[in-house]
Amino acid sequence: MATAGFSAYLPGPPDVELEFLGETGHLAVRCIVPAPRHPLPVVPTDTEGRDWRDAAREAIEAAPPGRVLALGVRTGRAEDDRSLREKFPNREVIGVDIHPGIGVDLVADVHELDLAAGVASAAIVYSGSLLEHVAAPWLVARACATVLVPGGYALHHAPWAWPTHARPNDFWRMSPDGLRQLFTPMLGFEVVETGSSVDVRMQVEPHPFSPDDPRLPLLAFSTTHSAATSWIIARKTTEPPAVTEWPYTGTEVAALAARYPVDGIAVSSD
Template structure:
């Protein structure tokens, strides 16, 4: 978010803004801007209680007919029973040339707020928001390791127990560790780990989409 902050312009809408105790307070990064936080439940960080699965006319009325230059939707869509409907309403709330920053889990433990339904790929995000154009040079894969950001490619979330796989990526220390684990597996040690072809660490997908200036989707 900090790296691409120049892309984000007001007014701002945060979908799923309720503070559960460890929630990032995004609005503090944009002081002096119009910033609206919505959630299905009232609480700290929530300006309006809005159910984004309602008919768009109802959502639009609750938000005063406003359109937003930037919408943040972070770790929300996995909790939505109807993610396509939520995504459609989010797209309609964006102003022309508005920006969506969306974060979804590719692989994560079950976590109910109040429940947990879906996991996503980057191609799935594009299907949810077909009206938007996503810059895949900006898109990133992140894990639960601080600072671990990677490009989105065919190796999304994958950690191979193979020294050869790491050496192709010039990661020599990791390749040595993988070779050691592979050898241990061959003699029956760490079978719970080494019997798998690859492991999937907790992984999020972060993407930025832009609504075209001439979008055919209604803006009012």
């Protein structure tokens, strides 16, 4: 019960149901909570999985010779930039971002990464917590396929259950299966591995409700488990389609990409 904001000790046997009655103003709430022998919420036993860092390191070693295009890597500290580049030993790393800043070698819109960096210009395309901020991630996936050499690797991780951030450019949340749909064989990718990481608990905030409030059933939701982030490693096996139709160039969507806040970078205090 501690994760719900309070703790309680009730002497008695396990495997029973507890009935909670509460009143707030003119609203009475009744909630039945099971009290099993195991902790709640039940966390699936398969959530550990592979560590993203281990999987990424193996993919970096397996990738063909060539440079790295690191997307959305603008940072507030030179130390962070150095730490990123050290992940790719003996490779040239080109930092790409929509705004100039520390770690940025190429100012470009990643929706049109192939136009900025060139076709078959990289052995690895990497991003961390970028895909939720792009207006059309499917276009970014196609651009990744275009800039990769045959056998090159796409390495991406993105949030799945995560607070809203960097508004107004926070558009998407992606599960491992969602990332599979982006880096699909239809774009020339072979999915090598996907996974998730960082266990979180989620609960509905008990703000005041009125008796006729359609949100009232939300109070019956139990605290639930989820992974916070998802990741994918995909290898380019064939060329993507020559033409992918989606209105982008010259539209409002192009201007939307540049709306990502310049000060939307968290700088650690240490």
